[in-house]
Amino acid sequence: MTKRPTILDVARHAGVSKSTVSLVLQNSPSVKNSTRIAVEEAMAKIGYVYNRSAAGLRGASSGLIGLVINDLRNPFFTEFAASVQMTFAEKGFATVVANTDEDPTLQANVIASMIEHGVNAFVISPTYANDKTVFDRLERSGIPTMQVLRQVDERTDVFPFFSLDYQTGSRLAARHLAEMGCENIAFVGGLEDRPVTLERVSGYDELMEAEQRRKTYFYGRPSRAFGRNIARRIAKDQNRPDGLICFSDLVALGMISGFAETGIQPGKDVRIIGFDDIEESSLCYPRLSTIRCDVSSFGKSAADALLGWLEKGSKPEAVKRYPVELIVRQSTLQF
Amino acid sequence: MTKRPTILDVARHAGVSKSTVSLVLQNSPSVKNSTRIAVEEAMAKIGYVYNRSAAGLRGASSGLIGLVINDLRNPFFTEFAASVQMTFAEKGFATVVANTDEDPTLQANVIASMIEHGVNAFVISPTYANDKTVFDRLERSGIPTMQVLRQVDERTDVFPFFSLDYQTGSRLAARHLAEMGCENIAFVGGLEDRPVTLERVSGYDELMEAEQRRKTYFYGRPSRAFGRNIARRIAKDQNRPDGLICFSDLVALGMISGFAETGIQPGKDVRIIGFDDIEESSLCYPRLSTIRCDVSSFGKSAADALLGWLEKGSKPEAVKRYPVELIVRQSTLQF
DNA sequence: CTGAAAGCGCTTACAG
DNA sequence: CTGAAAGCGCTTACAG
Numbered sequence: 001m002t003k004r005p006t007i008l009d010v011a012r013h014a015g016v017s018k019s020t021v022s023l024v025l026q027n028s029p030s031v032k033n034s035t036r037i038a039v040e041e042a043m044a045k046i047g048y049v050y051n052r053s054a055a056g057l058r059g060a061s062s063g064l065i066g067l068v069i070n071d072l073r074n075p076f077f078t079e080f081a082a083s084v085q086m087t088f089a090e091k092g093f094a095t096v097v098a099n100t101d102e103d104p105t106l107q108a109n110v111i112a113s114m115i116e117h118g119v120n121a122f123v124i125s126p127t128y129a130n131d132k133t134v135f136d137r138l139e140r141s142g143i144p145t146m147q148v149l150r151q152v153d154e155r156t157d158v159f160p161f162f163s164l165d166y167q168t169g170s171r172l173a174a175r176h177l178a179e180m181g182c183e184n185i186a187f188v189g190g191l192e193d194r195p196v197t198l199e200r201v202s203g204y205d206e207l208m209e210a211e212q213r214r215k216t217y218f219y220g221r222p223s224r225a226f227g228r229n230i231a232r233r234i235a236k237d238q239n240r241p242d243g244l245i246c247f248s249d250l251v252a253l254g255m256i257s258g259f260a261e262t263g264i265q266p267g268k269d270v271r272i273i274g275f276d277d278i279e280e281s282s283l284c285y286p287r288l289s290t291i292r293c294d295v296s297s298f299g300k301s302a303a304d305a306l307l308g309w310l311e312k313g314s315k316p317e318a319v320k321r322y323p324v325e326l327i328v329r330q331s332t333l334q335f
Numbered sequence: 336m337t338k339r340p341t342i343l344d345v346a347r348h349a350g351v352s353k354s355t356v357s358l359v360l361q362n363s364p365s366v367k368n369s370t371r372i373a374v375e376e377a378m379a380k381i382g383y384v385y386n387r388s389a390a391g392l393r394g395a396s397s398g399l400i401g402l403v404i405n406d407l408r409n410p411f412f413t414e415f416a417a418s419v420q421m422t423f424a425e426k427g428f429a430t431v432v433a434n435t436d437e438d439p440t441l442q443a444n445v446i447a448s449m450i451e452h453g454v455n456a457f458v459i460s461p462t463y464a465n466d467k468t469v470f471d472r473l474e475r476s477g478i479p480t481m482q483v484l485r486q487v488d489e490r491t492d493v494f495p496f497f498s499l500d501y502q503t504g505s506r507l508a509a510r511h512l513a514e515m516g517c518e519n520i521a522f523v524g525g526l527e528d529r530p531v532t533l534e535r536v537s538g539y540d541e542l543m544e545a546e547q548r549r550k551t552y553f554y555g556r557p558s559r560a561f562g563r564n565i566a567r568r569i570a571k572d573q574n575r576p577d578g579l580i581c582f583s584d585l586v587a588l589g590m591i592s593g594f595a596e597t598g599i600q601p602g603k604d605v606r607i608i609g610f611d612d613i614e615e616s617s618l619c620y621p622r623l624s625t626i627r628c629d630v631s632s633f634g635k636s637a638a639d640a641l642l643g644w645l646e647k648g649s650k651p652e653a654v655k656r657y658p659v660e661l662i663v664r665q666s667t668l669q670f
Numbered sequence: 671c672t673g674a675a676a677g678c679g680c681t682t683a684c685a686g
Numbered sequence: 687c688t689g690a691a692a693g694c695g696c697t698t699a700c701a702g
Contacts, residue, residue, distance in 0.1 A: 057386070082434045392678045
């Protein structure tokens with residue numbers, strides 16, 4: 001196991017000084033092209049590997065970005081994380097990722113660890129715990145930090161908040177069901193009082209109030225299991241809603257499967273619309289109408305905004321919401 | 336923006352030398368407890384943050400582990416990745432993650448980048464391209480590297496390979512269908528000639544040959560869409576199989592939804608069994624029988640094995656397969 | 671148990 | 687366009 005070569009070895013092989021090698025590494029324009037090529041050949045020949053620890057010590061960027069996600073097993077967040085990571089990779093940044101599993105203590109730990117590693121920036125989809133100290137520490141660290149998908153800290157001037165326009169989404173869903181002739185529209189899923197739930201309910205509330213309709217909520221974990229349970233519960237109810245806006249596609253898919261067990265046909269006997277537009281929604285039977293949240297391109301946009309901040313110093317706007325889109329499929333149509 | 340404090344500042348505040356501070360940082364047992372406490376208080380007071388770049392330069396471990404995944408959007412791999420990352424985090428290791436999206440060039444790039452960052456070890460679920468150079472480079476780097484879920488490089492003595500016992504799984508599935516009285520059992524999904532497909536087919540092949548039954552394959556991308564299409568295609572066929580072993584739950588779920596559209600009831604008109612046991616499989620209707628691959632605890636085991644290699648020098652065995660389990664639910668029963 | 675000194679591999683002015 | 691020199695913040699023997 002021979003010692004790994006340094007710029008000094010490269011310099012010797014290329015017949016230049018070690019500063020010149022460093023300049024080549026920085027892609028400095030002040031190096032003659034022939035010299036650059038000679039140096040690069042020397043690096044290839046002796047198997048030189050850039051040592052970022054050394055560079056970092058001298059003040060260079062670590063090339064590391066921290067990505068902290070509250071629930072990495074949830075496909076919605078996974079899609080986001082994958083998109084962000086790949087956007088960073090394109091620009092040469094490596095992503096240090098951590099799943100906090102909604103645990104604020106774990107979140108504090110992983111963020112502390114990432115700061116030690118010298119990450120250049122943070123993208124955080126935070127836990128809902130009211131843990132100000134972690135954001136305080138981030139502020140003191142001076143590391144550019146974006147909160148995404150969940151606004152937990154109100155200092156959006158410090159920690160820009162990017163998300164999707166859920167309010168418009170739920171208004172579109174409610175209006176669509178109303179236009180399809182639904183009399184009794186309910187909202188299903190989402191934990192009460194959570195910011196995301198409030199947002200995804202608000203457009204529904206708005207329309208119901210404007211049209212003086214009765215509002216009905218079935219709150220709960222936005223899971224497939226919850227959707228199925230609610231569907232089975234209300235299946236027997238004569239006065240059950242004839243229009244259902246679900247917190248997420250997962251809830252809606254659970255409802256479809258729950259209704260299937262009880263002989264109720266979505267699209268015919270009841271209209272259901274989801275939220276997110278995950279892949280399965282266009283493949284299930286009946287096809288699920290939904291509010292499309294293009295997480296993948298949202299992730300790319302958020303990552304690009306952060307890179308702009310990092311590389312050009314252009315701080316993103318304090319709050320930004322990306323548009324969502326109504327997708328009409330079988331589950332809200334007579335088919 | 337005042338300069339960030341160093342161990343020298345801590346030393347001054349605590350009234351000790353900087354070596355002592357360093358020793359405290361290493362958790363060295365040769366520091367008096369009262370001294371340790373004084374140092375820790377000083378660190379807290381002046382907001383000291385450990386600089387890993389500096390430590391790394393001097394030879395300390397980077398505390399970084401690279402996790403390279405061929406398809407991070409696939410829930411199967413996501414579950415694995417989340418589990419691995421959290422196991423590492425428990426031991427204080429940060430995880431640098433990258434999705435290669437089955438692109439060998441991208442894979443080579445992200446691995447090179449991670450080596451520059453000085454990762455202490457690699458967990459790689461590789462792309463299928465025959466890119467030996469990347470593994471050659473890994474071998475030269477001397478960084479402990481495990482291949483998981485897909486064996487691409489045959490040097491398992493160098494790169495231990497951990498996966499799940501798919502062969503037994505598919506044998507269990509085939510035997511179960513045979514015992515349930517199926518006459519004509521087919522295998523659906525999976526790209527032909529891929530190692531994973533070969534493994535997931537092998538147990539089926541074995542049993543079919545042992546019992547001199549006819550083998551039927553419907554190869555294709557292991558997606559929901561593919562499952563649905565095959566279901567709709569064979570729905571009309573009078574001689575269609577009465578037992579279906581699917582490459583993955585996704586394929587099986589697609590088939591269930593495809594059959595639903597054509598009025599065929601899984602469990603009654605045809606028996607279907609999946610592979611993986613994703614969450615949805617216990618919630619869909621009818622409930623899906625499947626071969627459970629506990630990816631989450633597999634991830635934890637693989638991560639633990641790597642940590643043992645890293646911390647105790649105990650190299651994992653060359654090839655290890657974790658057991659899978661037959662889960663019988665409605666889709667293979669008369670219900 | 672603690673201190674003084676050397677050095678890890680880079681980058682960054684500064685000369686030339 | 688290139689070279690010599692200082693120094694980033696740690697760790698690691700080595701004394702004491």
